[in-house]
Amino acid sequence: MIRNIIVSVNTIVFLFTLSASVYACSPPDSEETAPESAFQKTDDMIQFDPHWCTVRSATIGFGLGSASVSLEGIQDGKCVFTYMHEVEGGYSRYLCKVEQSDDPVLIKPTGLIEVQTSFDLDNCDLLGSGNMLLEMRKQSDDGEDGGL
Secondary structure, three states: OHHHHHHHHHHHHHHHHHHOOOOOOEOOOOOOOOOHHHEEEEOOEEEEOHHHOOOEEEEEEEOOEEEEEEEEEEEOOEEEEEEEEEEOOEEEEEEEEEEOOOOOEEEEEOOOOOEEEOOOHHHOEEEEEEEHHHHHHHHHHOOOOOOO
16 A cells, blocks of 8 residues: 555656656746745645746645646746646646746645645646556556556
8 A cells, every 4th residue: 555655656756757848948037046935845835936937846745636846947938837736646737837027826735635826727738637547557457567
C-alpha cells in the first residue's frame, strides 16, 4: 500500500514534468534577484508573484488529491506556467499565462477535492487529462514495469 502511494506520487511528478513543453521563455527583465516572498509554498497554499517568474515548481497535497505548479519563465510580458490538478488518480494539466503586472497567483485547496485558483482555467490551454492509475495498470498489462 505504501509503495503504491509512493509510486502514485512519483507518477504525478513524472506526468507533471512531462507536461512542461519547451517554450521560448526568458528570465524576468530585471537583473535583480527575486525576493524570497516571490514564491511561497505552505501546507495549505502555493503563491507566486508573476513579475518574478523564475523557473520553480511546487506540489501541495490535500484531501483526496494534489495540485502542482511549474513556472516556465516569461514570454511576451506574461508569466508562463503549467498547472496540474489531480484527484484520486484523475488529472488535468494546463498551460497558463498571466500578465507580469497581475496580482500574485494563488493556488489554495478548499476541501477534499476542490482547489481555488486566482487565475481562470478557462483562459488556460488544456495540455492533457486522464487517470494515472489506469495508465499505470495499462503499462503493467502491456508488460512494462508501470511501478506496481
